[in-house]
Amino acid sequence: MKYCSTRGGVQGLSFVDSLMTGLAPDGGLLVPESIPDVTAQLDSWRDLSFVELAQQVIALFVDDIERETLDKLITEAYASFSHPEVIGWRTLGDVTLMELFHGPTLAFKDVALQLVGRLFEHVLAERGEHMNILGVTSGDTGGAAIASVRGQDNIDIFILYPDSKVSPLQEMQMTTVTDNNVHCVAVQGSFDDCQSLMKEVFADLDFKQEFHLGAVNSVNWARVMAQIVYYGYASLRFEQPPAFCVPTGNFGNIFAAYMAREMGFPMDRLLMATNENDILVRFFATGEYARGEVHYTLSPAMDIQVASNFERFLYYYFDKDAQRLKEFMQEFQSTGRASIGAPPGDDVLLATAVDTQQTLATLKSVFEQFDYVLDPHTAVAFAACQEFGKQCSAPLVCVATAHPAKFPEAVKQASPTAQATHPVLEALKGLASKKQLIPATVDAVKDLIRATVSAQPH
Ligand SMILES: *Cc1c(COP(=O)(O)O)cnc(C)c1O
Numbered sequence: 028m029k030y031c032s033t034r035g036g037v038q039g040l041s042f043v044d045s046l047m048t049g050l051a052p053d054g055g056l057l058v059p060e061s062i063p064d065v066t067a068q069l070d071s072w073r074d075l076s077f078v079e080l081a082q083q084v085i086a087l088f089v090d091d092i093e094r095e096t097l098d099k100l101i102t103e104a105y106a107s108f109s110h111p112e113v114i115g116w117r118t119l120g121d122v123t124l125m126e127l128f129h130g131p132t133l134a135f136k137d138v139a140l141q142l143v144g145r146l147f148e149h150v151l152a153e154r155g156e157h158m159n160i161l162g163v164t165s166g167d168t169g170g171a172a173i174a175s176v177r178g179q180d181n182i183d184i185f186i187l188y189p190d191s192k193v194s195p196l197q198e199m200q201m202t203t204v205t206d207n208n209v210h211c212v213a214v215q216g217s218f219d220d221c222q223s224l225m226k227e228v229f230a231d232l233d234f235k236q237e238f239h240l241g242a243v244n245s246v247n248w249a250r251v252m253a254q255i256v257y258y259g260y261a262s263l264r265f266e267q268p269p270a271f272c273v274p275t276g277n278f279g280n281i282f283a284a285y286m287a288r289e290m291g292f293p294m295d296r297l298l299m300a301t302n303e304n305d306i307l308v309r310f311f312a313t314g315e316y317a318r319g320e321v322h323y324t325l326s327p328a329m330d331i332q333v334a335s336n337f338e339r340f341l342y343y344y345f346d347k348d349a350q351r352l353k354e355f356m357q358e359f360q361s362t363g364r365a366s367i368g369a370p371p372g373d374d375v376l377l378a379t380a381v382d383t384q385q386t387l388a389t390l391k392s393v394f395e396q397f398d399y400v401l402d403p404h405t406a407v408a409f410a411a412c413q414e415f416g417k418q419c420s421a422p423l424v425c426v427a428t429a430h431p432a433k434f435p436e437a438v439k440q441a442s443p444t445a446q447a448t449h450p451v452l453e454a455l456k457g458l459a460s461k462k463q464l465i466p467a468t469v470d471a472v473k474d475l476i477r478a479t480v481s482a483q484p485h
Contacts, residue, residue, distance in 0.1 A: 035349030049242025087420030144175025231351030245279030
């Protein structure tokens with residue numbers, strides 16, 4: 028499989044090169060040049076375990092790592108999960124919950140990042156190279172990325188996050204990792220500020236090359252690729268194609284669902300659920316993509332206005348017309364809004380916003396009815412899913428993206444009797460931590476990377 032940029036400036040990249048490139052040099056995102064069709068394999072895939080299916084699906088996108096090595100990296104990645112099936116399932120009334128949070132940091136980000144970290148390690152060892160990962164997090168990516176590369180000699184990782192906007196436990200999951208190669212950076216700004224700083228640093232191609240920058244955010248295609256697997260796996264459990272409801276922030280997870288469906292996995296409609304940060308909902312209603320004020324909510328991983336993976340969806344929506352996409356993105360970047368003229372009229376993707384009150388009410392009612400505690404992100408999706416169920420006859424799968432113990436304040440606010448704890452998080456309390464605070468400027472980020480790297484004996 029070869030990869031190209033959504034903005035047309037790059038073609039013919041191998042998988043490994045696209046893994047290492049992260050964000051394309053023309054500012055676009057890398058996508059596979061074609062979408063594999065799996066319909067002929069579906070029958071033979073029905074009885075595979077999660078890991079076996081991952082090996083089949085991922086091999087369709089990776090032809091430049093030896094198959095045996097790739098299979099081994101995939102097996103090792105998912106051996107780090109505490110659930111024997113990797114993914115957990117719960118039936119809550121009409122809805123099947125797909126629990127993706129059984130990895131080391133209790134968020135679905137582990138599903139992709141446990142693999143991506145191992146892919147980086149493998150490629151860097153083969154090439155004898157060192158890489159500086161630059162990532163941003165609204166909460167969960169940082170911890171999951173750090174967990175996947177901590178202690179590795181050939182990687183330094185810099186994670187930017189909005190100062191005091193991630194939950195205390197999420198911050199501790201990052202800052203209590205005291206390995207020398209881990210650098211946690213609190214930025215005086217919003218998550219969107221962090222994301223645009225990252226993109227600007229990547230856009231300085233000399234800097235990117237000099238410091239061998241790599242990406243762990245879902246701008247990196249490898250993350251989306253790994254996430255396709257669980258949608259395929261879920262779709263094959265049902266006799267009738269299920270519909271999926273996904274709590275959405277950066278559009279990475281829902282985009283993986285979209286790709287799985289395009290590949291031919293039996294899937295009904297895809298419903299994205301947002302919190303009050305509803306730029307995507309407004310787009311699907313009007314065709315206008317317009318940046319708004321960031322609202323800080325109980326589901327911080329979704330407190331995003333500008334969803335980076337949305338560019339990948341638009342690329343396909345524009346029938347791979349890179350020029351049209353480039354103009355759209357340039358317009359959006361310079362004015363904060365861009366329009367396709369009318370609602371997209373896509374009958375597969377649907378979007379709903381769920382407010383804080385509904386989120387809390389859903390968390391509470393699910394707890395009271397099923398004695399099950401949702402995390403606030405999953406509660407957003409669950410609320411949307413229940414609403415959608417009234418007009419949908421397909422089986423409903425709601426994607427559970429984090430363990431509730433990561434968000435004890437929200438759980439308590441919803442219901443004082445609901446309890447959510449996890450030994451992995453309890454073990455963090457009282458540990459030493461380290462972080463640095465910087466202003467939200469590109470220079471501050473570059474200076475920090477420069478100073479850190481030059482202080483090290485590489
Ligand atoms: C990252 C995250 C999301 C949003 O996923 P996207 O791929 O950015 O849309 C939702 N819930 C949780 C718990 C997350 O960590």
